[in-house]
Amino acid sequence: MHNIKVIRENFEEFKKIMKSRNVNFDLDSLLDLDKENRKLIQEKEILEMEKKKISKLKDKSLFSKSKEISSNIEVINNNQNLVNQKLNEILSSIPNIPLKDVPVGKDENFNKILSKHGDIKNFSFKPLSHYEIGEKLNMLDFDLATKTTGSRFVFVKGKLAALERAISNFMIDTHTQLNGYTEISPPLMATDDTMYGTGQLPKFENDQFEIKIDAKSDRKFLIPTAEVILTNMVKNQIVDLKSLPMRLVASTPCFRKEAGSYGKDTKGMIRQHQFYKVELVSIVENSNCKDELERMTNCATMILDKLKLPYRKIILSTGDMGFSAEKTYDIEVWLPSENKYREISSCSSCGTFQARRMKARYKNKNKDSNFVGTLNGSGLAVGRTLIAILENYQNEDGSIIIPDPLKPYMGNIDKISVN
RNA sequence: GGAGAGAUGGCUGAGCGGUUGAAAGCACCGGUCUUGAAAACCGGCAAAGGGGCAACUCUUUCCUGGGUUCGAAUCCCAGUCUCUCCGCCA
Numbered sequence: 176m177h178n179i180k181v182i183r184e185n186f187e188e189f190k191k192i193m194k195s196r197n198v199n200f201d202l203d204s205l206l207d208l209d210k211e212n213r214k215l216i217q218e219k220e221i222l223e224m225e226k227k228k229i230s231k232l233k234d235k236s237l238f239s240k241s242k243e244i245s246s247n248i249e250v251i252n253n254n255q256n257l258v259n260q261k262l263n264e265i266l267s268s269i270p271n272i273p274l275k276d277v278p279v280g281k282d283e284n285f286n287k288i289l290s291k292h293g294d295i296k297n298f299s300f301k302p303l304s305h306y307e308i309g310e311k312l313n314m315l316d317f318d319l320a321t322k323t324t325g326s327r328f329v330f331v332k333g334k335l336a337a338l339e340r341a342i343s344n345f346m347i348d349t350h351t352q353l354n355g356y357t358e359i360s361p362p363l364m365a366t367d368d369t370m371y372g373t374g375q376l377p378k379f380e381n382d383q384f385e386i387k388i389d390a391k392s393d394r395k396f397l398i399p400t401a402e403v404i405l406t407n408m409v410k411n412q413i414v415d416l417k418s419l420p421m422r423l424v425a426s427t428p429c430f431r432k433e434a435g436s437y438g439k440d441t442k443g444m445i446r447q448h449q450f451y452k453v454e455l456v457s458i459v460e461n462s463n464c465k466d467e468l469e470r471m472t473n474c475a476t477m478i479l480d481k482l483k484l485p486y487r488k489i490i491l492s493t494g495d496m497g498f499s500a501e502k503t504y505d506i507e508v509w510l511p512s513e514n515k516y517r518e519i520s521s522c523s524s525c526g527t528f529q530a531r532r533m534k535a536r537y538k539n540k541n542k543d544s545n546f547v548g549t550l551n552g553s554g555l556a557v558g559r560t561l562i563a564i565l566e567n568y569q570n571e572d573g574s575i576i577i578p579d580p581l582k583p584y585m586g587n588i589d590k591i592s593v594n
Numbered sequence: 595g596g597a598g599a600g601a602u603g604g605c606u607g608a609g610c611g612g613u614u615g616a617a618a619g620c621a622c623c624g625g626u627c628u629u630g631a632a633a634a635c636c637g638g639c640a641a642a643g644g645g646g647c648a649a650c651u652c653u654u655u656c657c658u659g660g661g662u663u664c665g666a667a668u669c670c671c672a673g674u675c676u677c678u679c680c681g682c683c684a
Contacts, residue, residue, distance in 0.1 A: 213643095213644070213645090216643075216644055216645095216653080217644065217645075217652095217653095219644095219653080220643095220644065220645090220652060220653045220654090221652090221653095223652090223653060223654085224652065224653075226664085226665090227653090227665090229664065229665085230612075230664055230665040231612075231613080231665085232664095233612070233664080233665080234664090235664080237664075238663095238664035238665090239664080240664085241664045241665080242663095242664065244664095245664085393673095393674080412604095413604065413640090413641085414604095415604070534641095534642090536641090538604090538622095540623095542622090542623075542639075544640095544641075544642095
């Protein structure tokens with residue numbers, strides 16, 4: 176959510192920036208609505224002041240006048256609410272303002288590769304895709320998932336299921352023991368205002384799974400990422416300065432409709448309706464966002480370094496960043512079967528954008544209240560890490576070597592083979 | 595599922611139709627005292643929004659949304675959430 180005051184003062188620049196973020200609707204109405212809104216507020220306040228005076232005087236002869244004022248207030252108030260609602264509707268669907276060092280461009284072609292890490296292995300045979308390997312092992316079963324549930328789901332079985340669990344545990348342990356994060360096991364559903372807080376609503380409702388406990392109850396949503404529920408832990412709150420920075424990690428299933436990606440990554444488990452992800456969230460003083468983003472990204476890449484998976488780090492352009500982000504690094508892991516890098520983590524600073532929506536504040540040393548800064552990043556996507564291990568650690572005979580850091584989590588076995 | 599109780603500032607908690615943005619305590623901040631600290635004492639301490647260059651000033655807010663009233667934290671209605679007891683159950 177934007178601060179209308181700031182927009183008002185730098186309107187032309189704001190419009191230019193939003194163009195770079197592919198906002199193509201007319202923003203001029205924003206200024207008119209803002210003007211109208213403030214005018215109505217002023218009118219209303221004058222009447223309210225009068226009314227207040229009368230009721231304090233307790234003079235019976237003025238009571239009828241006060242009644243009249245009340246009805247006038249009501250009219251103006253209804254008007255003001257309408258205008259305000261319209262204003263908020265527009266404001267809440269405008270994406271965050273990118274930081275200055277974010278490359279400007281309309282889509283992913285303008286993203287910049289920052290660095291490459293790890294050694295890409297030369298295979299003496301043609302490396303198989305993760306789903307070929309998994310099906311050969313009899314440990315990934317897409318047909319079975321189609322039978323019971325539908326497309327974009329998978330059964331992971333046997334040693335591969337254990338490997339998936341091992342990956343998740345290894346990541347969480349690393350982040351809690353080495354990187355200072357606190358482990359959380361959160362609810363997997365969220366209310367609509369929680370979803371609004373991090374920016375999933377109202378604009379991206381059709382990508383969310385909606386749940387109702389009963390016909391009468393309010394709707395809830397399956398979380399598309401733990402970011403939603405972890406970040407909203409500070410919603411509607413004035414956070415104690417001493418508790419900042421808050422660093423949280425959770426491993427949760429994530430649920431996404433993937434509307435609009437029909438025909439994309441239909442094979443395998445790259446893009447599923449349900450997947451596990453280890454998520455990192457930081458709540459910080461807003462001036463520390465930039466540093467925290469670097470720190471968080473390093474925590475994510477640390478996992479890939481330990482697993483010896485080749486990856487590259489890129490910075491997303493203005494047009495490719497998510498709605499709430501002001502700056503985003505994507506980490507992409509090497510997939511031999513596709514002969515290219517694929518996203519495995521996305522780390523974003525949201526500045527105060529989400530905090531404004533959530534009304535999450537803290538008081539600085541001078542007791543001024545400020546919105547907190549929020550950041551989130553995958554540390555890492557578990558399903559995609561499983562894919563990366565299958566593909567990068569495959570042998571010609573169809574077996575998979577277990578990366579060293581995961582062995583303790585796998586009963587110290589060295590590899591997974593076809594039975 | 596059945597029967598009750600409640601929701602007030604960062605926290606605990608009073609108030610139950612007007613002078614209450616809200617007592618008191620804790621926490622926090624500043625000061626006095628002290629070699630330093632603690633204690634004690636004195637003072638300060640809600641958020642959001644509007645107007646103003648500013649000093650400042652106005653409005654709103656006591657779970658949410660309606661209603662009664664000249665006037666609501668206080669009365670009425672609906673909803674949400676929390677707690678206690680009984681039943682059921684992982």
